[in-house]
Amino acid sequence: MQNADSQDIAVCLSGDKDSYVRLVRRYETQITALMWRFTRDPVVCEELVQEVFVEAYFSLKTYRGKAPFLHWLRKIGTRVGYRFWKEQAKNQETAQLEDFDAVAKEQTDTIDPSTAAEVLHSLLARLPRADRMVLTLMYFEQCSTSQIAAQMGWSRAMVKMRAFRARRKLKTIAERENLLEKLGWIH
Amino acid sequence: MDTLKAIENLAKKAQEEKTPAFYVAERVLLRIRTEEEGSFGFVAFDVFASLSAVAASVVAYFSIGVLRSLTSPLMQFITPLQEVRLW
Numbered sequence: 001m002q003n004a005d006s007q008d009i010a011v012c013l014s015g016d017k018d019s020y021v022r023l024v025r026r027y028e029t030q031i032t033a034l035m036w037r038f039t040r041d042p043v044v045c046e047e048l049v050q051e052v053f054v055e056a057y058f059s060l061k062t063y064r065g066k067a068p069f070l071h072w073l074r075k076i077g078t079r080v081g082y083r084f085w086k087e088q089a090k091n092q093e094t095a096q097l098e099d100f101d102a103v104a105k106e107q108t109d110t111i112d113p114s115t116a117a118e119v120l121h122s123l124l125a126r127l128p129r130a131d132r133m134v135l136t137l138m139y140f141e142q143c144s145t146s147q148i149a150a151q152m153g154w155s156r157a158m159v160k161m162r163a164f165r166a167r168r169k170l171k172t173i174a175e176r177e178n179l180l181e182k183l184g185w186i187h
Numbered sequence: 188m189d190t191l192k193a194i195e196n197l198a199k200k201a202q203e204e205k206t207p208a209f210y211v212a213e214r215v216l217l218r219i220r221t222e223e224e225g226s227f228g229f230v231a232f233d234v235f236a237s238l239s240a241v242a243a244s245v246v247a248y249f250s251i252g253v254l255r256s257l258t259s260p261l262m263q264f265i266t267p268l269q270e271v272r273l274w
Contacts (some may be wrong), residue, residue, distance in 0.1 A: 017216060024212040036206040046209045053215040054222065116200035123194070139198035167191060174190045183193070 005069040013060060020060075024053050027070055031077050037140045038081035040121055048084060052077045078137070078151045085129050111183070119183070126173050131166035134159060 005026075011019040028049060035048040056076050063072055120139060124132045133152065137143040145163065149156040174180075 017219065020219075021212045021216060024215050025210075028209060028211055032209050033206040042207050042209075045207065046211065049209055050211050050215050050218060053211065054218050057215070057219050058222070111197070111200050113200050113203040113205075116197045117204040120194070120197045120201050139195075140201060142202065170194060171190045174194060180190060180193055183197075 002068055006065060009060060009063065009065075009069070012057075020057055023069070027073055028053075030070060031073055034074055034077045034141065035081060037121075037136050038084055040118065044084075048077075048080055052080050055080065075151050078133070082129065082133055082152075085132065089129065119179075123170060123174060123177075123179070127166055127169055131162055131169060134162045135166050135170065138163060 005023065008019040008023050012023070031052050032045065032049050035045050035052065038048060039045050052073065056073055059076070063069070117140075124135055124139075127135065134148055137148045137151070143151070145156050145159045148154070149159045152159070154162075
C-alpha cells in the first residue's frame with residue numbers, strides 16, 4: 001500500500017491529477033470515519049472530507065514519506081475538524097442534550113452503536129474545544145496520548161493533563177444531566 | 188455503575204457505529220481545479236501589478252531628473268523676451 005501511495009504521490013507531484021483521485025478513493029472511507037466524529041450532519045461531514053483532501057493536495061509537496069500517508073491525512077483531518085469546531089463555536093451552535101430523553105433504556109451491551117455515538121457526541125460537545133478533541137480522539141478513535149500529541153502538535157504531558165481534566169469535566173456534565181438514569185444503567 | 192465507566196462503555200459501543208460512505212473523488216478534483224484557476228488569476232494580477240510598479244518607477248526616475256534640471260519651468264518662457272529690444 002505504501003509503495004502504491006509513494007508512486008501515486010510522485011506521479012501527482014509531476015502534474016497528473018488522476019493519481020490523486022486514486023489516493024482519494026483509497027482513503028475516503030477512513031477519512032469519512034474520522035470526520036464523522038466532528039459532526040453528525042452528513043452534508044457537513046462530506047464537505048469536511050472534501051476539505052481534507054483539497055488541503056492535502058495543496059500541501060502534498062510537504063509530505064516527506066516518513067509516516068504512512070494515511071497518518072498524514074488523519075493529521076490534516078484532525079486540524080480541519082478542530083477548525084470546524086472553532087467556526088461552530090463562533091456561530092454559537094451549542095449542542096443540546098434533549099435527545100437524551102429519547103434514548104430508550106438499554107443494557108450496556110445492547111445499546112445501538114449509533115445511539116451510543118450520538119449520546120457521546122452530544123456529551124463531548126459541551127466541553128471546551130481542546131478537551132473535546134482529546135476525548136474524541138481517545139474514545140472514538142482509540143488514540144494514545146502520544147498519537148494525539150503528534151496529531152495536534154501538542155506535548156504529551158499537556159495531552160495527559162488535558163485528558164485528566166476533560167474526564168473530570170465530562171463526569172460532572174454527565175452527572176448533572178442524569179446520564180445513567182436516562183440510559184437506565186443504574187443498578 | 189460509575190459515570191466514567193458508563194461513558195467508556197458508551198465509547199466502546201460508539202466505535203462499532205457504521206459511518207456513512209461518501210464518494211468525494213470527483214468533487215475534490217473539481218474543487219482543486221477551481222482553486223487552481225483562482226490562484227492563476229491571482230498570479231496574473233500579481234504579475235500585472237509588478238510590471239506596472241516597475242514602469243511607474245522608471246517614469247518617476249526620469250521625471251525627477253528632468254525636474255531637477257529646470258530651476259524654474261517658467262524661465263523658459265521669459266528668457267527669449269530678455270534678448271528682444273522692446274524700445
